[in-house]
Every structure is written in C-alpha cells, then in structure tokens.
Amino acid sequence: xxxxxxxxxxxxxxxxxxxxxxxxxxxxxxxxxxxxxxxxxxxxxxxxxxxxxxxxxxxxxxxxxxxxxxxxxxxxxxxxxxxxxxxxxxxxxxxxxxxxxxxxxxxxxxxxxxxxxxxxxxxxxxxxxxxxxxxxxxxxxxxxxxxxxxxxxxxxxxxxxxx
Numbered sequence: 001x002x003x004x005x006x007x008x009x010x011x012x013x014x015x016x017x018x019x020x021x022x023x024x025x026x027x028x029x030x031x032x033x034x035x036x037x038x039x040x041x042x043x044x045x046x047x048x049x050x051x052x053x054x055x056x057x058x059x060x061x062x063x064x065x066x067x068x069x070x071x072x073x074x075x076x077x078x079x080x081x082x083x084x085x086x087x088x089x090x091x092x093x094x095x096x097x098x099x100x101x102x103x104x105x106x107x108x109x110x111x112x113x114x115x116x117x118x119x120x121x122x123x124x125x126x127x128x129x130x131x132x133x134x135x136x137x138x139x140x141x142x143x144x145x146x147x148x149x150x151x152x153x154x155x156x157x158x159x160x161x162x163x
Contacts, residue, residue, distance in 0.1 A: 042089050047097035048127065049134035052078060054149045079156035083136050092137075095130040102126045 012037045045143075046052055061068040106114060116125060119133075133139050135143055143149050 018051075034107045041096045045092040045130055046078070046080075046094065046134060047075075048099060048130060049133040050127075051134050051138060051148075051153070053150055055153050058150055077157065079153055079160050081137060081156065088133065088137060092130070093131050095126070095133055096140045099123070099126045099130055130143075 013126060056067055056069055056074045059077060060070060060074045102120070105110075105122075106120060114120065132142075135149070138149070138152050143152075
C-alpha cells in the first residue's frame, strides 16, 4: 500500500544551520533519502528543530563538509521526554505548518537556496519560533547555547538506554 504522506530527510552535503525535511504527498526517494512514515506533522517539527540539528551534528557521520544523516544513528536514537503535553504537540504542529507555508512563498527557490546564508528573514523567524517550542519539550528555561542542549539530550539518551 503506498504511503499517502511522508517526510524525508536528505543527507546534508554542506554545513547548514538547519536540517531540511520536507513533507510531500508524492516523492520518489533514493538510497540517499531517509523516510519517516508518519501522518503527524509534529515529527516534521522535531526534525526541523535546532534541538534535532544539534543531536544530528553530534552523533551522525560526516559527508564532505556536512553531516551524513542516518535514521539508525540519528533519528532512532533522538531522545524525547516520556511525557509531552498535547497542547505543546499541537503548538509544534501549528508552527511546523507555518514553516512549510513560509517555504511555499518562495516557489522559485529550492531548499538549498532557502537555507543558504541568504535565508529569508521570515523563514528564519518561523524556525526560531519552532525552535523555542521544541526546546520547551526539554527544558522549562531557555538554553544558553548548543552545548546545554546536547547535555540535556545525552542525559535523556543515557536514561533511556539504562531503562
């Protein structure tokens, strides 16, 4: 049975500040694509977040100047707190759709163009809003930097491995 919707994550060939998952009805994936079959746009938000980018940069292999994203090493090991409120999940879903809608305002730009140094300010702002929401899954206070994010992620990961 063909999937109605799925997200895919391509391997980053350069050192971008964002992973660039897409949410599409029909895409023919190659062996360089990781596919997450889920109708829940919440997961798009997680994959698009700074928190997930920090995890991917820490645990993934390398491909040229960037990361080689692996579902086994990165996606499957990404630690989440056991309880996430439905309200927060819904907020992340809404913000995820806003990121997608913002991308669609630039039909003549591909993802590489959108996520270059000349990233549209409006798209950057949508990602920052999404990042704040995803960060709040992991901490009630704001993170000072990525090393704090990574510390929390590895604490959750170590707890999950022990359990």
